[in-house]
Amino acid sequence: MSDDVSVIIEAVPRAGLSAEQLRQAVARHPGVLSALEVADPDRLTIGPAAALGHDPGENAPFRATVFDPAGNRAVELRGTLDRPERAEIRPSAHRPPPSHDELIEAAAILRADPHFPADGEAIVYRPMPPLADLENPDGTTVRRPTLGIYTPNEPTGVRHRIVAVDTAAGAVDWTPAGIDVRMHHDCEHTVPEGIDPLADRGGPDQVRVRVLSGATELWNLLVVRPRASAPQNPGVGSGVELREVRYRGRLVLRQAHVPILNVEYEQGTTFRDDASTETRFSAGGTDPVGWGWRLCDRPPRTILERPDSDSGGFQGVAFHHDGDELRIVSEIQAGWYRYASDWRLGDDGTIRPRFGFAATANPMTCMVHRHHAYWRFDFDIEGAANDVIEQIDQGPIVPDPVPIIRETTRRRAPGRYWQVRDKSSGRGFQIHPGPFDDTADAYGVSDLWFLRHHPAELEDGNPGPRDRAALGRFLNSESIDGANVVVWYAGHYYHDQAHPQPHQGELIGPELVPI
Structure with missing residues (x-):
């Protein structure tokens, strides 16, 4: 870390209902137990319920799933934080991954x-x-x-x-139907550590991070660790989640995360992956706010930097400033997959979201497949309203930006990039595709979606078919000209173990360049 740059980390409570508060509300609710045909609320699986909206108050809305593992049934609650016992009950197909x-x-x-x-x-x-x-x-x-x-x-x-x-x-x-694996294969060579990550010893779910250069505050943001990242309950998390991101005192992003993470094999198998289960990696340094948060004195190393090891002495979120940028990184697991959830915040204001892909020994990943990571960027340039999205197609002459005035989706093309800016100040960010982000195939659906902000549209609900991203369900021709806008950005990673691509082993993700 540069001598004149300091990183300050402070624990901050999250808005919403704790798991215990929600359990108490369920016990008082007249309809939840009868809907699930359960007499004892203690047998139910209930997680915390995050508050929805940009600036949630005491009466902010929430959504949560209450699951009965014995009956293998769930209901969704939609209510407000001040009266959760009056929440509306809806049937739910959500089945949380095993605890x-x-x-x-x-x-x-x-x-x-x-x-x-x-x-x-x-x-x-x-x-x-x-x-x-x-x-x-x-x-x-x-x-x-x-x-x-x-x-x-x-x-x-x-x-x-x-x-x-x-x-x-x-x-x-021993022979469950529907499990499609080639068990005589032994793909990858990293021996898995087994079902146990490090024991979760608590620690805060989120922290406030400040990056100072001398007396000048460069970055001020909230960081949510994967285990608490939105969307959950329902949902399967989103890796390391950023909130209320400010650069030099100005709000630029209200929320940024990866709520959808899919994989498709050429022979037809597909998965929607959990992005909330933290696993161990190597990170040396100090823990300023307790377990699960580490300020590193050297670069942290995930399985991507240590391909022969599925071990390490740390689990959570690690921070490291290399003199030019702050790296925020965690390693997460979904079955045998290992993912690096990574953010790079440059001292010059550039934001580089990154995602990496690896696996431990398994019977499947040597078959050709593609990973699809879908970032969700809730841009709030100078505040929630009055933002505009523009497309630029570079050629021999760089044309004027073309405003996108209605919700739509776009594919990447050579020389094409986009920008989100405040219509009054002109400030904003350009979105430049990363060199390894590829273009969507039929399963990947598309590369970008431009939407008007709605608090509950944190993920697609995984309605299928085959776990395919269904972000198109949010497209209804709403105006996004001078509005509160959200950009979904998809990166597509091709993996053929027998014929490695030149980019194999690289992180994917766009570059957000300040205007």
Whole structure:
């Protein structure tokens, strides 16, 4: 870190309902328990409910999912923070990924099964998909977390097996239907650490970060760690989330995150990945606000910088200033996938969102596939209103920017970039595609969406088909000329392990350049 640059980190409480507050509201709600046919609210899975909106007050709206793992059913609550016991109840198809406690219970059942390998070298890990639920003849379903078994010295050559565990019945299904893997393959070479990340010892969900150059404040923002990132409950998080981002005292972004993270294999398998489960990486330094937040004295190293290791002594969000920019980074996991959620805030005001892709040993990623990461940028240049989005197509002569006045979607093209600016001051940011961001195929849908801001449009609800991003459901021709605007930006990463691309191993993401 440069001698004249300092990074200050302070814990800040989040607006919304805690999990315990929401549980108390559910116990008082006249309809939730009857809708789920549950008598005891303690058996329900209930997470915190974040407040929606730009400046949430005591009566701000919230959305939350209440899930019954025994009945494998959920309802969604839509209400206000001041009267959560009066929330509206709606049916919900959301099924949260298995919790740490669920996986520990499932692993104990698996290890006690007589078919579990007896050589003592088997590693139990989180596979994909995370669930293999079973439908009963009467239409009800049984929740069944999946577990992977890695046996590197298996004499038959079948190194990977994926099973489904019915924790209520204490039973293991060794051949669950719908699990599409080639178990004789052993893709990647990094041995997984198993189902246990480091024990979560608490720590704040979000912090305020300030970057000072001498007496001048360059950056002031809130950083939310992946485990608490929006959208959750419903939703599956969004990696490291930034909020209320100010550069030299001026508001530029109200919120920035990656709420949709998809992968598609050429043979047809698709996944919508969890972006909230933190996993370990290497980061040395001090913890100014407690567990899970580290100010580094040297660059942190995720699995991308340490491709032979799925270990490390840190889990959470790490910060490092290299003299020119602040790096904000975490490593997250979804099954065998490992992702680097990374932000670079330059002293000159440039913002470089980045996302990286890796995996531990598994039976699948050596098949050709594409990752699709969808950033959501809630631009608030000089405030929420009066912003405009413009397109520039460079050629021999750079034309005047063309305003985009209605909600729409766009593809990348050579020489094309966009800018979001305040119509009064002219200040804003150009959006330049990254060199490795590719262009959408049919599954990736598109490259950018330009939308009018609505508080509940934090993700697409994963309506399908095949987990495909459904951001088009938000396009309804609303005016975005002089409005509060949101830009979704998609990066598409092609992975062919047999024929590596020149960019393989690189981070993807755009460059946001201040005007």
